[in-house]
Amino acid sequence: MTRPIGFVGVGTMGKSMALNLVKRHYPVTVYDLNPEPVEELREFGAEPATTAQSCASNAEVVITMLPSSPHVEAAVLGADGVLDGMRPGTILIDMSTIDPLVTRSVSEKVARRGMRMLDAPVSGGAVGARDATLTIMVGGPTELFEECKPIFEAVGGNVVHCGEIGMGEVVKVVNNLIAGVSMAVVAEAFNIGVKAGADPKIMYDVVSKSSGSCWTLNHVLPYPGVLPESPADNDYAAGFMVDLMRKDLSLAMSAAKGLGAPAFLASVAHELFGVASNLGYGRRDMSAVKKALDALTAQG
Ligand code: NAD
Numbered sequence: 001m002t003r004p005i006g007f008v009g010v011g012t013m014g015k016s017m018a019l020n021l022v023k024r025h026y027p028v029t030v031y032d033l034n035p036e037p038v039e040e041l042r043e044f045g046a047e048p049a050t051t052a053q054s055c056a057s058n059a060e061v062v063i064t065m066l067p068s069s070p071h072v073e074a075a076v077l078g079a080d081g082v083l084d085g086m087r088p089g090t091i092l093i094d095m096s097t098i099d100p101l102v103t104r105s106v107s108e109k110v111a112r113r114g115m116r117m118l119d120a121p122v123s124g125g126a127v128g129a130r131d132a133t134l135t136i137m138v139g140g141p142t143e144l145f146e147e148c149k150p151i152f153e154a155v156g157g158n159v160v161h162c163g164e165i166g167m168g169e170v171v172k173v174v175n176n177l178i179a180g181v182s183m184a185v186v187a188e189a190f191n192i193g194v195k196a197g198a199d200p201k202i203m204y205d206v207v208s209k210s211s212g213s214c215w216t217l218n219h220v221l222p223y224p225g226v227l228p229e230s231p232a233d234n235d236y237a238a239g240f241m242v243d244l245m246r247k248d249l250s251l252a253m254s255a256a257k258g259l260g261a262p263a264f265l266a267s268v269a270h271e272l273f274g275v276a277s278n279l280g281y282g283r284r285d286m287s288a289v290k291k292a293l294d295a296l297t298a299q300g
Helices: 012-023 035-043 052-057 069-077 100-112 125-131 142-155 167-195 200-207 215-220 242-259 264-281 286-296
Strands: 005-008 028-031 061-064 091-094 116-119 134-139 156-163
Touching: 005 012, 005 052, 012 028, 012 035, 012 061, 012 125, 012 142, 028 035, 028 052, 061 069, 061 142, 069 091, 069 100, 091 100, 091 142, 100 116, 100 167, 116 142, 116 167, 125 134, 134 142, 134 167, 142 156, 156 167, 167 200, 167 215, 167 242, 167 264, 167 286, 215 286, 242 264, 242 286, 264 286
Parallel strands: 005 028, 005 061, 061 091, 091 116, 134 156
Antiparallel strands: 116 134
């Protein structure tokens, strides 16, 4: 059964995900502060909405795919927000990467109004969103997870129930801490190699078949002309933005602080992404963290 879906936040990820739902014959209403992708999706058969509230009003399931915690709080709880549009019994699925504590507090407010909620952040990037191959990490009651599984399978390829509400976000933060530190170290190591005179293509051919091989090396190596296709070939067009990785590293740091756990590597990588952002690369792909290393490396 294809249930009517409201989709709030149709940027890099949300636009492709909403389109995949349309292709699977879900009736989809879309809303974004930016009218451009809403208009594009209208041409593919989605219904445009002018507020988050009206986007939610005919939906049985509302999906949010927004940058971070404050955006989710504004779109769901704020004026003309999703919560004012949703009817009792309907379902909110937040697929953004946000603070698990905010997820839990939003879910309590949703429950008080008679609605149900899952958190379901994703991994797999813009390509995974386009090809509906995303990994989806879901938190919330098992029956609700099962009820929503067909929707997840329309936009993703690897759907995992991670536990109670907020646990999808916890697992996502763990993944992105690993990805962020790995992105930073690939950039740092290659910068040293290049500075010492090694060819990036030769380094890639060796490292990709050695113990240093990892996802960031193989998909977003920050040097042009090495991978078959990479953001570096396209002036670091995002992709997954520097500022989003910076946000995810700060989510890892704040989770660690709350738990009394160390987060040494998260904080170093966070600083480095911060330098790239301050240099003007915040909206470029995370591999533009290389620009921070360029700026910090002795010239000559
Ligand atoms: P994006 O910035 O491209 O898209 C977010 C969209 O939300 C924008 O179009 C923006 O206009 C809209 N928006 C912001 N506030 C709004 C509001 N109050 N009401 C309606 N629309 C609003 O970001 P993205 O890359 O699509 O990422 C979305 C989420 O997915 C983030 O949490 C990110 O961390 C996560 N994520 C992204 C990737 C990736 O590769 N881009 C991969 C995995 C997870």
